[in-house]
Amino acid sequence: MDSKYDLTVALTYYEPYISGLTHTARSIAEGMVERGWRVAVVAAQHEPDLPTRETIAGVDVYRSPVLMRVNRGFVAPRYPALAVRLARNSSVMLLNLPMAEAALVSAACGRTPVVSMVHIDLYLPPSRLSRTLMRLSDFTSRVAIRRSAAVVAYSQDQALASQLWPDMQRRRFTPIAAPCLDRRDGQPRYRETRALHVGFLGRVVEEKGIQYLVRAFQRITDPDARLLIAGNYHAVAGGSNLADIQAEIAGDSRIRVLGELRGKEVDDFYASIDVFALPSVAESFGIVQAEAMMCGIPSVTTDLPGGRYPVTATGFGRVIPPRDPVALEKAILELADTTQKWRDIKAKEAREQFSLAACLDAYEALFISLRERR
Known part of the structure; x- marks a missing residue:
């Protein structure tokens, strides 16, 4: 039976939240839809008024209700099961790290190949709790990477310095620069003087x-x-x-x-x-x-x-x-x-x-190769 989706993208925060990670995930999801792919995104319902199910720019977005917040993360009990269900119904899963649920999700994806995207080694302002959370984050990321068919980072420079590199280098590793938009059409409305x-x-x-x-x-x-x-x-x-x-x-x-x-x-x-x-x-x-x-x-x-x-x-x-x-x-x-x-x-x-096009070309080639192997 054909998969319902060609690609499922799993992450914690999604639109309308703004960060480099969410920008990357959204650009890939919407870009692949424009190229004819069927794409789902699974995320946490980071604001209670956000719908648990909607379609944004052709991307089917599923959000798991949040029980409580823990620093920058959430306790969302239904998230792993929701992510796994979508992954098993997809040709490829893109798992965005760091993510607290990454180890559980990657372990249960069945025959669906997982691509782990390592955005950054988790950084939190120094404290005893922060050190504990960062160690847990590294552990879940390592488990996910070991269970992945491929791993992506923004550059070789980033990957080589990551604490996760010993595990990343044992998988199929591909550096792909982040998707960036051409924003040359702006007007200088925030400029006040001719000075610097x-x-x-x-x-x-x-x-x-x-x-x-x-x-x-x-x-x-x-x-x-x-x-x-x-x-x-x-x-x-x-x-x-x-x-x-x-x-x-x-x-x-x-x-x-x-x-x-x-x-x-x-x-x-x-x-x-x-x-x-x-x-x-x-x-x-x-x-x-x-x-x-x-x-x-x-x-x-x-x-x-x-x-x-x-x-x-x-x-x-x-x-x-x-x-x-x-x-x-x-x-x-x-x-x-x-x-x-x-x-x-x-x-x-x-x-x-x-450019966005160069980024999407690289991801599409990677996804197709894994889909064909599946």
């Missing part, structure tokens, strides 16, 4: 290192310069550190906290800045910086495996040590001085490497 505008876009959380960017920007004395901080700080998994960032800003009237941006607002954000900054202390790729680069905006990023890859692969930016406002300020000013010709050349390279 620096931008950050992402979840407003501790591991993004935004406080170091604020300190770096405050070393720049130009009264007309601006720092634009955009991203969700309301319903963020694990909680936002907005209060700490506002304390760092300390009344600096040149800094704008824009909040969450979507769709055309993101395009307009990129059109409003001269330099993008991603000062993370934990990062695996940074879709936002790659999309900025595709728009012709160079990026400053920290020297983290995976997170530095978009810059090192194109040369379109600077890599600095984490938690170093002095180095961050210097890199921002260096990139602000670069020529338009250099930016245009590097932007073209970034679009060639990180």
Whole structure:
């Protein structure tokens, strides 16, 4: 009997939640639907008013009710059974890691080949509970990888530095860059002056290192310069550190906290800045910086495996040590001085490497090969 779905994508958070992981999963799911695939997504019902069953852009979305929250995760008792049922009724399962239920789900998929997508080694702000949760996360990810037909990470750079690499290298491993959107149609509606505008876009959380960017920007004395901080700080998994960032800003009237941006607002954000900054202390790729680069905006990023890859692969930016406002300020000013010709050349390279089409081509080839083997 034919499977109901060609592909099931399993993860914890899905639309309307915004993160690099959910962006990647949604781009793959919707992209494969556009290529004629039947796709299901199984996720947690992370907000109680979300429907447990709906169709978004052709993707059948199933959400499992949540009993309680644990840090960034959930206790959703029905999730494993729901994920397994969909997986067994699919040609291929894409399992997004880290995920607390990964070991259970991967063990029960039957003949359906599992592709484990390793987004990042779980990072949580230091505490005794965090250390326990990270060890448990690594354990469930290792079990899932060992039971997978193939494993994907954003880059070889990310994979080699992962604690999971000893298990990943024993499977069929494929590096596939994250799916990035071409956002060149924006208007500079967030630009206020003709002076330097620096931008950050992402979840407003501790591991993004935004406080170091604020300190770096405050070393720049130009009264007309601006720092634009955009991203969700309301319903963020694990909680936002907005209060700490506002304390760092300390009344600096040149800094704008824009909040969450979507769709055309993101395009307009990129059109409003001269330099993008991603000062993370934990990062695996940074879709936002790659999309900025595709728009012709160079990026400053920290020297983290995976997170530095978009810059090192194109040369379109600077890599600095984490938690170093002095180095961050210097890199921002260096990139602000670069020529338009250099930016245009590097932007073209970034679009060639990180386009949505290139990502979907790689995933489709992998899925087809596994489906045929099944």
